[in-house]
Amino acid sequence: MKAIVCERYGAPEQLQLRDVPVPALRERQVLVRVRATTVNDYDWSMVTGRPHIYKLFFGLFRPRRPIPGMELAGTVEALGTNATRWRVGDGVYGDVSNGGLGTFAEFVAVPESELRRMPAGLSFAQAAAIPHALELAYQAVVEIGALKDGERVLINGGGGGVGTFALQLAKRQGCTVWGVDTGEKLKAMTAMGFDRVIDYKQQDFTQLGERFDLVVDAKTKRSAGELARALTLTGRYVTVGGDPGQLIALLFARWFGRRNMRILALKSNKNLDELAPLLSSGALKAVIDGPYTLHEAPRLIRRFGEGLHTGKVVLEVAGAE
Numbered sequence: 001m002k003a004i005v006c007e008r009y010g011a012p013e014q015l016q017l018r019d020v021p022v023p024a025l026r027e028r029q030v031l032v033r034v035r036a037t038t039v040n041d042y043d044w045s046m047v048t049g050r051p052h053i054y055k056l057f058f059g060l061f062r063p064r065r066p067i068p069g070m071e072l073a074g075t076v077e078a079l080g081t082n083a084t085r086w087r088v089g090d091g092v093y094g095d096v097s098n099g100g101l102g103t104f105a106e107f108v109a110v111p112e113s114e115l116r117r118m119p120a121g122l123s124f125a126q127a128a129a130i131p132h133a134l135e136l137a138y139q140a141v142v143e144i145g146a147l148k149d150g151e152r153v154l155i156n157g158g159g160g161g162v163g164t165f166a167l168q169l170a171k172r173q174g175c176t177v178w179g180v181d182t183g184e185k186l187k188a189m190t191a192m193g194f195d196r197v198i199d200y201k202q203q204d205f206t207q208l209g210e211r212f213d214l215v216v217d218a219k220t221k222r223s224a225g226e227l228a229r230a231l232t233l234t235g236r237y238v239t240v241g242g243d244p245g246q247l248i249a250l251l252f253a254r255w256f257g258r259r260n261m262r263i264l265a266l267k268s269n270k271n272l273d274e275l276a277p278l279l280s281s282g283a284l285k286a287v288i289d290g291p292y293t294l295h296e297a298p299r300l301i302r303r304f305g306e307g308l309h310t311g312k313v314v315l316e317v318a319g320a321e
């Protein structure tokens with residue numbers, strides 16, 4: 001099969017599209033024919049080895065698993081022993097990061113429990129863009145953020161995958177939503193429905209004198225003290241990721257009394273089945289950058305790393321309709 005292979009840490013341009021063996025199936029795994037996949041933070045870190053701390057996870061000297069990609073939509077091609085949840089030909093999608101990487105390929109072997117049935121009416125490209133970003137957004141806005149109707153919300157990193165879903169979830173509850181990001185994305189964010197957009201290179205949202213009931217952060221860069229300035233008395237702050245040092249400091253701040261500051265630990269694919277009707281009806285929709293083709297992966301990982309994308313960067317794999 002064809003796959004994007006990363007043999008050492010470095011620039012995305014060193015990635016190669018190669019012929020490699022189709023992965024062997026283990027117990028309770030299924031082989032998925034990948035029709036579409038996406039670029040995520042994990043791919044940038046796995047390919048570049050940055051931040052260095054991630055090498056503890058991906059491999060100290062080189063990536064242990066050489067094929068990037070953690071999100072897919074496709075069809076079940078074969079079943080491993082004792083795999084009973086799916087039938088050959090089923091349309092499936094999911095965030096498969098708990099079962100290993102490897103979706104930048106024509107086939108990937110994943111635990112059957114990491115997959116969900118594709119919502120009716122979606123293309124593979126639309127479906128692939130959903131699992132990771134929607135779950136992060138839903139768990140941040142609804143489950144941990146406990147958003148109430150009509151509240152004031154700020155989404156930091158609003159132009160990325162998580163931000164664009166977080167906006168839609170907040171708008172469904174009649175909220176006023178401000179978004180922080182930069183560059184060309186700001187125009188796209190206004191078109192998507194943000195009530196106000198802020199360029200983080202020009203302004204610091206914690207210094208605006210504005211207070212929000214919920215701040216959802218895709219890129220934590222500030223201290224708990226600074227972030228508290230942007231919250232109402234009952235305001236909540238939920239981060240999904242960011243600067244490792246600031247995240248550790250936030251953990252300490254929470255232990256020392258800032259109970260309204262939370263770091264989300266993602267539960268992959270948890271709510272996808274429940275949200276499927278909203279996805280099928282178009283009430284919730286992934287904002288897609290692309291779709292592109294698999295062999296463009298090196299350029300698109302670079303594009304992602306430089307923050308030039310809006311929403312989710314989607315790669316179609318040969319044979320996708």
Ligand SMILES: NC(=O)c1ccc[n+]([C@@H]2O[C@H](COP(=O)([O-])OP(=O)(O)OC[C@H]3O[C@@H](n4cnc5c(N)ncnc54)[C@H](OP(=O)(O)O)[C@@H]3O)[C@@H](O)[C@H]2O)c1
Binds near residue numbers: 221242264305
């Ligand atoms: N909590 C968990 O369990 C878990 C699991 C997996 C992933 N994650 C995290 O979830 C996040 C994924 O978010 P995503 O998919 O939405 O990423 P994304 O598509 O890269 O979006 C992030 C956006 O934030 C912007 N940004 C960068 N620095 C910023 C700053 N200082 N202020 C405001 N905006 C800034 C980026 O723009 P530019 O790049 O142009 O600056 C980009 O548009 C990542 O932080 C990842 O590490 C968390």
